[in-house]
Amino acid sequence: MPRETADVVVIGAGVVGLTVAREFALRGRDVLVLEASSTFGTGTSSRNSEVIHAGIYYPFRSLKAILCVRGRDLLYKYCSDRGIPHKQLGKLIVATGVAEIPKLEEIQRRGVVNGVENLRMLEGYQAMEMEPELWCVKGLLSPSSGIIDSHSFMLSLVGEAENSGATFSYNTTVISGQFDGASMRLHISESRELENNKGLPDLQPQLILIPKIVINSAGLSAISLVKRFEGLDSRFIPASYFARGCYFNLSKAKAPFSCLVYPMPEDGGIGVHVTLDLNGQVKFGPDVEWLNDVDDTSCFLNKFDYSVNPDRSSRFYPEIRKYFPDLRDGSLEPGYSGIRPKLSGPGQLPSDFVIQGEEVHGIPGLVNLFGIESPGLTSSLAIAEFVASKFSRSA
Numbered sequence: 001m002p003r004e005t006a007d008v009v010v011i012g013a014g015v016v017g018l019t020v021a022r023e024f025a026l027r028g029r030d031v032l033v034l035e036a037s038s039t040f041g042t043g044t045s046s047r048n049s050e051v052i053h054a055g056i057y058y059p060f061r062s063l064k065a066i067l068c069v070r071g072r073d074l075l076y077k078y079c080s081d082r083g084i085p086h087k088q089l090g091k092l093i094v095a096t097g098v099a100e101i102p103k104l105e106e107i108q109r110r111g112v113v114n115g116v117e118n119l120r121m122l123e124g125y126q127a128m129e130m131e132p133e134l135w136c137v138k139g140l141l142s143p144s145s146g147i148i149d150s151h152s153f154m155l156s157l158v159g160e161a162e163n164s165g166a167t168f169s170y171n172t173t174v175i176s177g178q179f180d181g182a183s184m185r186l187h188i189s190e191s192r193e194l195e196n197n198k199g200l201p202d203l204q205p206q207l208i209l210i211p212k213i214v215i216n217s218a219g220l221s222a223i224s225l226v227k228r229f230e231g232l233d234s235r236f237i238p239a240s241y242f243a244r245g246c247y248f249n250l251s252k253a254k255a256p257f258s259c260l261v262y263p264m265p266e267d268g269g270i271g272v273h274v275t276l277d278l279n280g281q282v283k284f285g286p287d288v289e290w291l292n293d294v295d296d297t298s299c300f301l302n303k304f305d306y307s308v309n310p311d312r313s314s315r316f317y318p319e320i321r322k323y324f325p326d327l328r329d330g331s332l333e334p335g336y337s338g339i340r341p342k343l344s345g346p347g348q349l350p351s352d353f354v355i356q357g358e359e360v361h362g363i364p365g366l367v368n369l370f371g372i373e374s375p376g377l378t379s380s381l382a383i384a385e386f387v388a389s390k391f392s393r394s395a
């Protein structure tokens with residue numbers, strides 16, 4: 001079996017893997033990115049709302065709160081400095097009934113302690129003056145929320161990582177790993193071998209890599225992958241859940257809003273909201289649909305069912321009409337869907353990002369990134385900074 005050594009191996013070329021690869025490369029490390037798909041950003045990173053979140057919702061001192069606020073600032077600066085298309089549109093979180101007002105006030109308090117500036121509580125009439133198609137009894141205005149062209153962002157990250165010496169190996173799947181007490185080994189296979197074999201169980205690796213540092217940023221597969229790491233204590237591997245979110249596009253109508261509009265958060269998500277993209281296209285979503293029985297091979301090869309069942313629109317209409325009463329019948333068309341890598345299941349409290357290094361699991365050089373759901377895109381540059389700083393002394 002061929003064996004090779006490596007310095008820093010990043011597993012997964014989603015937005016988080018890309019920011020991490022760029023960060024290590026800029027710090028002078030020799031970086032190799034292994035990606036199962038044929039190019040970067042084909043997983044969750046291209047199936048999200050493309051919203052730059054302000055950092056409002058998350059518990060005080062949580063990684064989501066800290067990394068979102070820091071990541072948002074880094075992201076706006078990154079985009080401005082490099083001409084990446086983005087727009088700071090602002091966002092209104094709306095209460096559509098009096099009973100929701102205490103929850104909205106609680107969201108404001110959270111935002112303030114998290115360091116989100118400029119939050120402003122508006123009376124219903126003020127919010128509706130701003131957005132004439134809107135219905136609400138109160139609205140919390142977040143001027144620092146915005147949207148971004150995530151593909152341009154990722155393309156720029158790949159370019160900067162490569163310019164600083166990082167190498168990308170596409171169609172390359174990490175199928176398992178091993179820690180023998182002294183060094184790590186990653187078992188690598190061409191992705192097509194995995195396809196042809198129709199599964200992982202009997203697949204033999206084609207290469208063994210012996211890296212100094214491994215960043216497991218495999219997104220939806222991050223947990224299934226480390227379950228296949230010999231030498232990693234299973235106590236440190238959290239349960240994983242998958243929640244699909246579908247979007248519907250607004251068709252045959254002018255954009256009704258000029259900023260982002262969010263209802264109250266719901267179990268598993270932050271509500272079927274209105275997002276605008278940089279071309280002015282309006283979409284509503286994502287909803288929450290828990291998936292069961294996800295197998296490792298589908299995960300590694302991103303073989304999920306991303307189709308949007310048109311029948312789901314029957315749930316969207318009443319939800320959206322709570323804040324956009326003039327939504328016309330027949331104006332919603334199926335859009336796309338994405339899947340959230342979650343660490344808590346239905347009815348459980350939302351979990352934080354988990355960024356797990358040697359101090360937790362005892363394996364030098366291994367960092368696992370678990371549960372990097374929203375606001376992972378916003379936080380990505382801050383996640384990279386955080387991960388790389390764990391190794392700053394050895395860099």
Ligand SMILES: Cc1cc2nc3c(=O)[nH]c(=O)nc-3n(C[C@H](O)[C@H](O)[C@H](O)COP(=O)(O)OP(=O)(O)OC[C@H]3O[C@@H](n4cnc5c(N)ncnc54)[C@H](O)[C@@H]3O)c2cc1C
Pocket residue numbers: 011012013014015016017018034035036037040041042043044045046047048049050051052053172173174175217218219220221222225244245286299300301302337338339340341372373374375376377378379
């Ligand atoms: C519906 C939805 C809406 C969202 N909206 C927002 C938003 O508006 N704002 C925001 O900030 N965040 C949002 N997010 C979150 C954000 O999209 C994610 O946090 C982010 O994209 C995660 O990036 P990643 O690199 O960790 O994962 P991914 O993009 O999934 O990348 C992981 C990569 O690893 C590869 N891979 C998997 N297994 C292997 C293996 N064994 N070997 C090699 N490669 C492998 C995959 O092919 C994939 O390319 C949303 C998420 C969802 C699902």
